[in-house]
Amino acid sequence: MPVQRSAPPVVEEASPDALVIRGTMAEIAPVADKVTSYFYALLFVRHPELRPMFPPAMDAQRDRLLKALLTAAEHIDNKPVLVDYLQNLGRGHRKYGTRAEHYPAVGECLIGALSKYASAIWNPETEAAWVRAYTTISQVMIDAAAADELRAPAWWHAEVVTHDLRTPDVAVVTVRPDQPYPFLAGQYTSVETPWWPRVWRHYSFASAPRSDGLLTFHVKAVPAGWVSNALVHRARPGDVIRLGPPAGSMTVDHTTDNGLLCLGGGTGIAPIKALVEDVAEHGRRRQVEVFYGARTDHDLYDIDTMLRLQQSHPWLSVRAIIDQLAHLQLPDAIREYGPWNEYDAYISGPPGMIRSGVHALRDIGIPSDRIRHDSVEELVVVGN
Numbered sequence: 001m002p003v004q005r006s007a008p009p010v011v012e013e014a015s016p017d018a019l020v021i022r023g024t025m026a027e028i029a030p031v032a033d034k035v036t037s038y039f040y041a042l043l044f045v046r047h048p049e050l051r052p053m054f055p056p057a058m059d060a061q062r063d064r065l066l067k068a069l070l071t072a073a074e075h076i077d078n079k080p081v082l083v084d085y086l087q088n089l090g091r092g093h094r095k096y097g098t099r100a101e102h103y104p105a106v107g108e109c110l111i112g113a114l115s116k117y118a119s120a121i122w123n124p125e126t127e128a129a130w131v132r133a134y135t136t137i138s139q140v141m142i143d144a145a146a147a148d149e150l151r152a153p154a155w156w157h158a159e160v161v162t163h164d165l166r167t168p169d170v171a172v173v174t175v176r177p178d179q180p181y182p183f184l185a186g187q188y189t190s191v192e193t194p195w196w197p198r199v200w201r202h203y204s205f206a207s208a209p210r211s212d213g214l215l216t217f218h219v220k221a222v223p224a225g226w227v228s229n230a231l232v233h234r235a236r237p238g239d240v241i242r243l244g245p246p247a248g249s250m251t252v253d254h255t256t257d258n259g260l261l262c263l264g265g266g267t268g269i270a271p272i273k274a275l276v277e278d279v280a281e282h283g284r285r286r287q288v289e290v291f292y293g294a295r296t297d298h299d300l301y302d303i304d305t306m307l308r309l310q311q312s313h314p315w316l317s318v319r320a321i322i323d324q325l326a327h328l329q330l331p332d333a334i335r336e337y338g339p340w341n342e343y344d345a346y347i348s349g350p351p352g353m354i355r356s357g358v359h360a361l362r363d364i365g366i367p368s369d370r371i372r373h374d375s376v377e378e379l380v381v382v383g384n
């Protein structure tokens with residue numbers, strides 16, 4: 001579930017519907033791939049008009065919609081987190097051309113796929129629980145999309161204005177959106193390139209909002225990453241990409257004077273740089289300690305920028321942690337510094353680093369509600 005703060009495990013009584021849903025999920029878990037294929041087969045056979053809203057090749061991300069729906073259903077009892085997640089999902093679906101009338105079609109195929117593969121336990125009560133859950137899920141998404149329609153476009157076009165290849169596989173790409181693009185430092189967006197229509201990937205903004213309206217992303221080309229390879233090796237000034245709405249809550253809490261302990265691994269330094277700029281713009285002096293991790297010194301592609309920021313801001317300290325030299329990975333390095341009890345923590349980087357970072361931070365006494373990061377589930381597709 002994309003919880004953007006590190007939530008402590010919630011121990012609560014499950015509702016009868018939640019129990020039924022969990023029962024179905026346990027039943028289909030061993031055949032999840034088959035459920036996914038069958039769900040999309042049903043959807044495209046029964047509703048061929050929906051096919052163009054999905055990527056031509058479905059292998060890379062075919063189960064994202066289904067996964068999102070199942071994740072939401074599983075958390076049906078956790079209303080505040082669920083609503084937040086679904087509102088984002090509903091807003092985010094506007095860029096695919098999703099409309100309110102598409103939701104019943106998806107619901108019908110979801111029930112069709114579940115009832116086929118959970119047939120051993122499927123009965124009218126199971127179906128009723130899923131219909132109730134899906135109705136709740138789709139209504140939150142539909143309402144959020146409708147509200148968003150009044151204030152923002154479904155997507156933005158953005159022209160590449162500079163493309164700076166920093167290493168053989170990392171590029172810093174700056175784009176100019178065709179309309180104002182409101183967002184907060186620390187957030188991310190989704191990007192579609194002209195070469196892979198309808199394949200969207202998430203990238204964090206590498207700067208706080210700028211007066212010239214330009215947006216910058218740090219992109220690393222990863223093996224088999226269609227979007228990332230296109231952005232690093234193919235995109236040039238003048239190319240036009242599409243952007244979805246901003247998302248994410250790894251933003252600076254300006255209601256506190258706590259320091260910021262920031263861990264950025266690899267291209268995960270991008271949103272950390274945006275956070276530093278945000279603190280600078282707010283003008284209140286807060287200690288910001290950045291740990292910038294990389295596998296080798298060649299991978300520290302943005303260290304000059306970070307050191308320049310350190311030079312201009314006495315409240316900022318930047319430390320590079322290089323695996324090879326430090327003989328330990330980034331999250332463990334923070335244990336040698338501190339104390340960190342007056343700090344809020346921000347972590348950005350590969351999913352494994354976020355997981356071990358949260359662990360290390362809790363271990364040194366930072367409570368979960370003061371540790372912020374993007375959802376690890378969403379990150380699995382970030383940057384591909």
Ligand SMILES: NC(=O)C1=CN([C@@H]2O[C@H](COP(=O)(O)OP(=O)(O)OC[C@H]3O[C@@H](n4cnc5c(N)ncnc54)[C@H](O)[C@@H]3O)[C@@H](O)[C@H]2O)C=CC1
Binds near residue numbers: 264295
């Ligand atoms: N908002 C966010 O959280 C953002 C996340 N990213 C993600 O960051 C990643 C960047 O990839 P690369 O530059 O190739 O990073 P990388 O794989 O080279 O690793 C960067 C740093 O993270 C540490 N690290 C990696 N795996 C670890 C693990 N399992 N446990 C502890 N430490 C670990 C490494 O020691 C290194 O210091 C991508 O997965 C991208 O999706 C990128 C931008 C923003």
